Amino acid sequence: xxxxxxxxxxxxxxxxxxxxIKCEQNLGHDTMYWYKQDSKKFLKIMFSYNNKExxxxxxxxxxxxxxxxxxxxLNLHINSLELGDSAVYFCASSQELLLFYxxxxxxxxxxxxx
Amino acid sequence: xxxxxQNSGPLSVPEGAIASLNxxxxxxxxxxxxxxxxxxxxxxxxxxxxxxxxxxxxxRFTAQLNKASQYVSLLIRDSQPSDSATxxxxxxxxxxxxxxxxxxxxxxx
Numbered sequence: 164x165x166x167x168x169x170x171x172x173x174x175x176x177x178x179x180x181x182x183x184i185k186c187e188q189n190l191g192h193d194t195m196y197w198y199k200q201d202s203k204k205f206l207k208i209m210f211s212y213n214n215k216e217x218x219x220x221x222x223x224x225x226x227x228x229x230x231x232x233x234x235x236x237l238n239l240h241i242n243s244l245e246l247g248d249s250a251v252y253f254c255a256s257s258q259e260l261l262l263f264y265x266x267x268x269x270x271x272x273x274x275x276x277x
Numbered sequence: 278x279x280x281x282x283q284n285s286g287p288l289s290v291p292e293g294a295i296a297s298l299n300x301x302x303x304x305x306x307x308x309x310x311x312x313x314x315x316x317x318x319x320x321x322x323x324x325x326x327x328x329x330x331x332x333x334x335x336x337r338f339t340a341q342l343n344k345a346s347q348y349v350s351l352l353i354r355d356s357q358p359s360d361s362a363t364x365x366x367x368x369x370x371x372x373x374x375x376x377x378x379x380x381x382x383x384x385x386x
Contacts, residue, residue, distance in 0.1 A: 204363060206321065206376040219373055253320055260372060265311065268320040 166190050167269035169254050175275045176244055184239045184272045186254030194218075195237040196255040196266065197229060206253070212237055213260045244276045280304060281368050283377035290384055296353040298380050300366030303347065309369040310342055310349045315379065316362045325351060356384045 167188045176182055188195060196219075197209040211219040212231040226242045237254060254269040282301045290296045298312075309328055313321035327333045327340040327349065339352040349368075353360055363379040 203378065204315075205378050206365065208373045211373065221373070265323050265326055266374060267323065268313075271320050 169269040181242045186237045188256040192256040194257045194260045198253040200251045249276045280375045281377040283380045286381040296356045298351040300349045302368040307368045311367040312351045313365040314362045
């Protein structure tokens with residue numbers, strides 16, 4: 164009965180490859196997010212979608228492209244992976260686009276680029 | 278200047294004591310404040326939210342907010358070893374959350 168789920172949990176790949184991470188929420192929330200947590204545990208927002216519409220794009224390289232086929236799903240595709248992309252990527256959702264709405268996180272996808 | 282600042286710790290407290298975690302933020306327009314707990318290798322878990330000045334209590338947790346001082350804190354009473362984790366402070370900035378780097382709490386028996 165997972166509220167926010169992500170696949171895969173672990174992803175190990177070589178530089179230059181293209182990979183995707185999928186996220187689904189069954190909370191009926193309108194807003195979904197992608198966060199990156201680096202090795203120093205700093206959690207930073209990358210994108211947010213509200214009802215399938217891109218709201219936030221935080222100076223993320225063009226190699227990262229989010230896609231929201233419906234408001235329950237938000238996928239992240241990464242082209243030409245680089246060593247610096249290694250991190251844990253978290254999907255999150257909230258009832259509406261902030262201000263006062265609490266965000267709930269998925270289990271994370273640990274991406275390792277070799 | 279960092280937008281949300283926390284002492285990285287570790288903060289070590291004995292079992293049964295009160296753990297006090299602090300956070301300062303730079304945006305005076307912020308209106309929503311959250312505390313997340315993150316166990317090693319796990320995702321952030323929301324434990325408290327606070328929107329107005331003063332204290333908000335939930336079980337062993339109390340969040341305190343002082344907008345004039347741009348300060349938010351989390352008190353954990355009767356600390357347990359299971360409370361050992363990293364605690365992330367998050368503050369709204371228009372349409373997104375800004376997270377602090379977290380404070381690592383260690384509760385020893």
